[in-house]
Amino acid sequence: MKKIYFLLAITLLATTFLMPAQAQFPMGGVAPVKALPGTAGDQTPKGSAKITGFVVDSSVTKAVEFANIALYNKATGKAVDGTVADEKGKFVLNKIAEGEYRLLISFLGFKNKTIENITLTKGQDLDLGVIKLSANVQTLNEVVVTGQAALIEEKVDRLVYNADKDIAAKGGDATDVLRKVPLLTVDLDGNVSLRGSQNIRVLINNKPSTIIASSVSDALKQIPADQIKTVEVITSPSAKYDAEGSGGIINIITKKNSLQGMNLNVDSGVGNRGSSLSLNGSYRKGKAGFTLGGFGRANYNTITKTSLEQTSIANGITTQTRQTGDGNSRGLFGQYNLGFDYDLAKNQSITAGLRYGVRNFISQQDLVTRLYTNGVAGVASGRDVEAKNLSGTIDINVDYLHTYKKPQQEWSMSTLYSRNGLTNDFDANLLNGDGGLKSRQRNLNSNVNQEFTFQTDYQTPIKKNQLLEFGGKGIFREVTSNYRYLMAGPTGEFTKEINQPSGELIYHQNIAAGYSSYTYTTKKRYTLKGGLRYEHTFIDASTREGGPIGIANYGVLVPSVNASKTIKGTTLKLGYNRRIQRPGLQQLNPNFNAANPQNITIGNPSLRPELTNNFELGLSKTIKKVFVNATFFGRVTNNAISQVRRPSDTLAGAIITTYENIGRQHAYGTNIFANIAVTSKINVGLFSNVFYTTLSGQAIGENGVSQNLTNDGFNVSGGLFSQAQFKNGWGAQAFGFLQGSQVQLQGVQGGFGFYTVGIKKDFKNKKGSIGLAGENFLSKRFNIHTELKSPQFNQVNDVYLYNRGVRLTFTYKIGKMTMDAPKKKARSVNNDDVKTEGGGQAAPGAAPGAGTPRQ
Template sequence: MKQLSLLLAITLCISTFSGSVHAQFPMGGAAPVKALPGTAGDQTPKGSAKITGFVVDSSVTKAVEFASIALYNKTTGKAVDGTIADEKGKFILNKLADGNYQILISFLGFKNKTIDNITLAKGQDLDLGVIKLSPSVQTLNEVVVTGQAAIIEEKVDRLVYNADKDIAAKGGDATDVLRKVPLLTVDLDGNVSLRGSSNIRVLINNKPSTIIASSISDALKQIPADQIKTVEVITSPSAKYDAEGSGGIINIITKKNSLQGLNLNVDAGVGNRGSSLSLNGNYRKGKAGLTLGGFGRANYNTITKTNMDQTSISNGVSTLIRQKGDGYSEFLFGQYNLGFDYDLAKNQSLTAGVRYGARNMKSQQDLITELYNNGVAGTGSRRDVDVKNLSGTVDVNLDYLHTYKKPQQEWSVSTLYSRNDLTNNFDANILSGEGNLLSRQRNLNSNLNQEFTLQTDYQTPIKKNQMIEFGGKGIFRQVNSDYRFLAAGSTGDFTTQAGQPAGELLYHQNIAAGYTSYTYTTKKRYTFKGGLRYEHTFIDASTREGGPIGVADYGILVPSLNASKTIKGTTLKLGYNRRIQRPGLQQLNPNFNSANPQNISVGNPALRPELTDNIELGLSKTIKKVFINASFFGRYTDNAITQVRRPSDTLSGAIITTFENIGRQQAYGTNIFANIAFTSKFNVGLFSNIFYTKMTGQALGLNGVTQDFTNDGVNVSGGLFSQAQFKNGWGVQAFGFMQGRQVQLQGFQGGFAFYTFGVKKDFKNKKGSLGLAGENFFSNRFNIHSELKSPVFNQVSNVYLYNRGVRLTFTYKLGKMTTDAPKKKARSVNNDDVKSDGAGQTGGAPGGTQQRNR
């Protein structure tokens, strides 16, 4: 058991970077480990000899990542050096003195391998070639882990946040986890941005979903926090990834179980604003594995109060609108999955899965509106609005993987069918000042988004320091939106009114793509990864009333280049890439959403894609007990897609929000993260995101003439993360985050703050735990103050969010598992290519996002 505990501790404290392994700062752990315990450290005799080799799994001929290699002096029997194999199974022992040695190679789930009678001469370069480890199946008793995974890991093209140590997120969803990830900003509605850009792609286990294309914030609410293992922030995607996502890619990796046997995990939580229940089972025997799981969450007592002053000028008349709103919302989310994997042969595997996600969001808002024309009071009104936002999503995948005798050589074929049925309706009652029902309105909007994807990828090493990858992909996507606006008196049936919006959008988007990527590592450990990707998009768009929409086909060549080097313990990264951002479903949807008639939203089916050039320089270093990561970036976007507002031509005082290709957008800034381990069980993390942004575009100006607009400013956000562990299974965790105001083309959106504190107690047998977490408990509400300006309108709004909360969580594990050699499963499709409505404007109107067109 001591050996197993030691092996786990070492493995969990290692971070792989650019083909060479460097110990990172462990969360709550000790300083980085450079060699296995028992080495002589700096007293080890140095020389000029070197030993290299590759460690592979003998059963499937694939690399054994992070295998431990210990070098022993045969004369003394003592360990003199050690290292960890990288992601390709390669290891290097440098600066060895001449003499006789013995090597011990070990990894959890495999039998130890000893290589005896190694004799080194001065300056000798000994290549041990491919070393095969045999799987070892054994029953596990209690395992004592003496180290913890690094909270942040740096890789050549991404930053990895290990989320499975999060205490306070128990019973929460993915938004609770993403708030704690450096480089990301998550507002109080769940809208995500990366380095100030909301033009990102979110994947789940490297796979997309049509629900994410509709709304990132809604999709994240369906993922339970306690099922998330890691979050990968890919700031400089290689050519293998789809060209979509000008800000970058977020890949959420959920927990997987590769053990043999049967187990069942039960997670439950209850609080004053939400409750959840999750059941997840795994069964594996021999070559076959089966997973079955379900998650449900209910949100309630979500109260919002708003007020707004909105001034607009039209035809020489100045109109002032004053609104006050009281609203509440109830959410029900569910996600159910069934997965199957089977080893066809020792080098072939098949993976299949079905996932269903359901969303039931209902909100109600009472709006009181006062109207003034040139300072003279007009007729006031009251409006009661009920909004229903419902969806059902089905994802079906089938994937095949073939590996070869050569390590890291593989070929895969992946397929995915995804369908999202979305309904976004509202009913409004218009009342007099005395509360008498005057008339009724209804908006019916049904959407269907479905796609089929087929892709194939192949990779093979060239010599020992080079890798080539290439592949192709086809996406066949169809979007339908059917919308109608109906009206009725205080009694009677709803009917279509002349001049009221109604129609249907049919949008076909097919994409053909091919890529090649090449990785080269020099003798001095410089790593370069470059690639080219070409994507051609075919569009056929039309409306039932207007016929074809003039959106032409287009092609784009996307280059990428990443380089890295470690110098005296400091890792440097330099990356460049070009990205494309296609418009998403809700940005295209021409439905005229007038749930609040003073703040109307409508999509634009004629949107063109935007192109972005990104460059970043990053560095990371461990100084004693402090791990520091800093990155500096620049981003230039042409044809940028953003929200644009203008006064309505037909409704007095109303503001219409739509999406346009405004022109240019620039951003320059820095992200800084530091983690400090005061002791082995207490650590504090600090992070900040600071960037300057400038937007240039066109919008409606005076006298109905389109004018050029420019807005710029500095965006600042930051936070603190702390965790402590105590005896008898007790642990606490605290998190705080603050977002400053955000610059927009026509003004700014107000900032906000968010903080949590959690306590957890593990049961004695480690099979269960109880937790208690509180959110924003010092303040009853939080105010988001926003201002939007142009020559023809001015809007000042306040949204008061009542989000003080507390929740109790419970976790228990049933079943008994045994270890098995980890198998590499078939690679899945990842469509990172559609822009989401993730830039929703909180506070743009009374009711906040309750007014938004989703």
């Protein structure tokens, strides 16, 4: 689409110069233009003055890419120079002679903008700042022409989803937005997948956070939906990005501004399953700017029911488990941030930020279990469990950027310190068959993940069609996890439980990296971007009881190639990259999590990284009012990290889930997206994800004997969404999604569905709005049915989620701002180098992941 816009912009620019002046200026005449500047007939004198500026859409403060810029001599009315704005809306006119001029800015779908009385002196550098274009809505023979930002944008290595106008997500969080992004799948717990892979990195404004490493789903709950501007899905990361994230990278861009003055936005929502309150303010005066924000969200009244049936064979004994559970959960999530930026000089800036995130998630479950040993029924037992998942995260960053006179030439330095204190505990009351309290059990698991990162990047253009980038980075990470079990009678003090393991994991992981990237664009608009990155990882890991863990240091060379070309209105993209996925601390932590003693999880400190080769071919085209994007991809992973289950040798009927490098994992499939502009006020989107996956490897079976494991099958998901704008500020939006069954190494995890409908009414003064949204209101509950099996066990698990909901939202803006020209700000550190537990919520007793995302 960018190539189409560019060609169209060139055509319009030529038309601007060549058409009669009366057509350009209906209200006043100037002489027709005889020849374009720079042609044989052009005798325009050159000078040393310069004009720069930024062109934006006045309605959404978004750059107008490839807008046409024409400069006219005020005395003669002749066009003397012209150019086209870049992807950020920026334009530059160089070597202009002193004199008096007028400037015309135009683009399809917007009203022409004329800036009169421009007087230039010799050597003057005139910055016009931000120039706002208004949408052009005209009725010509019953045809409406209007300018709207594209819902989906394509770049050479990513897909960009513009989330600005999401109505139904008001009062929600980032999870509600990501469900609507093509290529992504978000389950009902908030776990995110990209093309079926949960091995992804999530960035927030290109900045890392240790809270992301601990739990992606919990981190997303802390980001208010109405503060998200765009979501970038980077399917083929270049060498500039960390090598981590075999599935790709998701970059969430929140709304920012470069306004002068002070403002405060208040957003709130209340519903039967959750409430939220957000306050975000900013102040800017001259060279300095400050931002202060806070967001809090409470979840409550979340009910689940479970049913578990499993049969295991261990030590020659067959044990059948039948278990039912009733549970509920509640949570408080908050994020608070303070930001500062200052222009040290015209070409130098410094930014600093402080962000604190807090999570207080508590779940309660009542379990009733009956065991059958070789067909003989045992006595039923009860277990009431309360699990706590608590964390406090702090991120501090200081960044510096130096730009040069040559466009696109810049050098930056970035630093980041992150610390996350995470607690995953549970308390269990063990009940007799008659419901009486028999004893009490407690698992304490406290973790600290802290890291310091320094990086520097430099980029410079080589001629006008080539860009060279290179840089280096160091990450210094330390994670500790302390875990133990305690027991007590119906009353009295807790003491250490002898039969359950206790210990401490100490994990140091330092990474040194360097990269170089090269971008080349031909005269025929071919774009090629290639790069090479090398990362070396140094690991020092040990447990208090077992001593050092034998994990060798390792290095990896990561190539990447991306290419794009527009042919007759069709944009073609090709990409290849190699990625590495280091195990996260959720997979490594050896804590024995027995909150449900029939379904136990434990980490594996000896995991090795997995390596993935990604291939993709993308096609996109606009056919009248329909935009279509189709991507075909392949993914081959070695040493794939996967969940593996086996019967317990010591606990009757129990199944233990751990992690292994199982061998190879292949996935081949397609993602298809279509957006239909039914009218200028209504659009409909359809998307589907279909891929075939195979998993194979070895795992430890009964009595320590290795067994070969294989599984394969199709994974299918899809959905649609629609939004409409009506008169008097009314709007509506609907969304529906269906996820099919997911193939796992030892079985199939059940699918689910999700849908929401919302309406919104803007106030007349555009200062606020009120909205109403309903979720899953036609369904009493969803059932996720999972079947797992091996020669030693069979497990059937049903989870019933009662998530029918409705919420009322309100937003209001206080303060008055004036537009100022945006300036490049210093880049921030982005770490994206560690695998989490499928991006999902950390299980009670699990340690935090050690990575944070990066650009």
